[in-house]
Amino acid sequence: MVNLDSFDELELAGAVAKEIGRPAQVGIRVNMRLNYPAWDKFGFNLEEGQALEACRRIAANPFLSLAGLHCHAGTYIIDLSIYRKLIENLIGLAVKAQGTLGAELRYLDVGGGYGSLNTLHTQLMPGETTCPTPDQYAATICEVLNSRITDFKNPPLLLLEPGRSVVDECMVLLSTVVSVKNQSSGRKGIIIDAGVNLLPTAFYYKHDLATDREVSNVSEQVDIYGPLCMQIDLIRKGATIPYTQAGDVITIRNVGAYNFSQSMQFIQPRPAVVLIDGAQVQEVRRAETYDDLKRLEIVPERLRSPWNRKEKAS
Ligand SMILES: Cc1ncc(COP(=O)(O)O)c(C=O)c1O
CATH class of the missing domain: 2.40.37.10 (Lyase, Ornithine Decarboxylase; Chain A, domain 1)
Incomplete structure (x- = not known):
């Protein structure tokens, strides 16, 4: 699965698919006004119409077809209304892409960003009490998706990309x-x-x-x-x-x-990093040494001290 990030990538994907003679199914990454600061260096903007234009260009390219829509809105997002708006907006775009362009979307990808049990400096209450549970995130996203599921020709696969929420406590x-x-x-x-x-x-x-x-x-x-x-x-x-x-x-x-x-x-x-599994403790990455730090260094011959030079004085 490739989620295209820009018109340049869209052109490139079309050119590569043409060159190898195999049409490619692609998704697009969408950014939208959800939070501050906006994560708008990624993807095609929704409100400005870039995202729909990207869908149009994919539909017009015989070597590309639109398989999905993706949005990753930021990180440590504990305001559930952001996910509600995100999925509503993706569905709105999906419906337009299906209706006007005949796209057959296979997935909606709502990205990651779910909070973890850590506490931000700006929070008074501990993260354990302010962070929504996985069930609450799921309910927010699925409630909207289920209520609109009949808008799709085929129900799309829902993809999530959790990062910190999965590994922070490990x-x-x-x-x-x-x-x-x-x-x-x-x-x-x-x-x-x-x-x-x-x-x-x-x-x-x-x-x-x-x-x-x-x-x-x-x-x-x-x-x-x-x-x-x-x-x-x-x-x-x-x-x-x-x-x-x-x-x-x-x-x-x-x-x-x-x-x-x-x-x-x-x-x-x-x-070093050690893995603790019950009573079993195993080193899984050894501590670095100064030799590890120097391993990739290349000292030009002329800068070596005379007694470390490779060539012998003639
Ligand atoms: C596209 C995408 N998906 C998912 C993630 C995971 O984000 P998080 O660790 O906030 O859940 C990232 C992280 O930057 C990302 O760029």
Whole structure:
């Protein structure tokens, strides 16, 4: 399945299908006014008529046929009305494409974007209470689709593309407290050995934090920093956690989405990844070494120190 993103891609798909002599079934990605900021760098805009025009051009091309409509509206969308409007709009476009262009749509793809149990910095209530359940997302989308199902010649396949909602809870990041200090603000600062290079989602999530030992009921408000060389390496401002000292382990929960895949070796190579399956713990990615970091580097011969040059002095 290929969902075309632009008129250039549409032309290219038509040309490739013609060249290999095999008509291609394609979908289009649609963007629409749903949320702010609009995810309008992707696909054909609905309100401006680009999406319908793309359907027309596909219908007019003997090597292409329109098989589906796709819209991925953003990420961490917890406002169900956005999905309601999204599916209503896709159905509206599908009905036009069927009626005026004779398209036979096989699927409607409502993309991903479903929230996870994490809490955004802008939320007062924990993600566990603000994030709709999978059933609520499903009910919202299917209620609209079922009510319009007779508008289709054949009921389309409904496709979903969940990302973070599936994997966020699958990973935890274990970090060790390196040092504890008093900041000029008067608040305690805690430096841990995991920074935003491993946890880029710290910029928008208040992750769930836990310490590794039984603690008394004494807790304190702290700022938690990573080990990187910039002040923005802030894992959490004003976290309330039990009294903590150097050497303690802090567990950062629900880090499975968009952290490892966006992590980088800045200052430090990345740690190992282990799979925990009941009592079984297995290393599934070894810790990186400095040799791993250098593996792809190519040092031009002329920049090598004389004793590392390959050619021998004549
Ligand atoms: C087309 C498309 N579908 C699905 C996803 C998954 O999004 P999420 O992790 O927000 O569910 C993405 C992520 O960027 C995407 O680009």
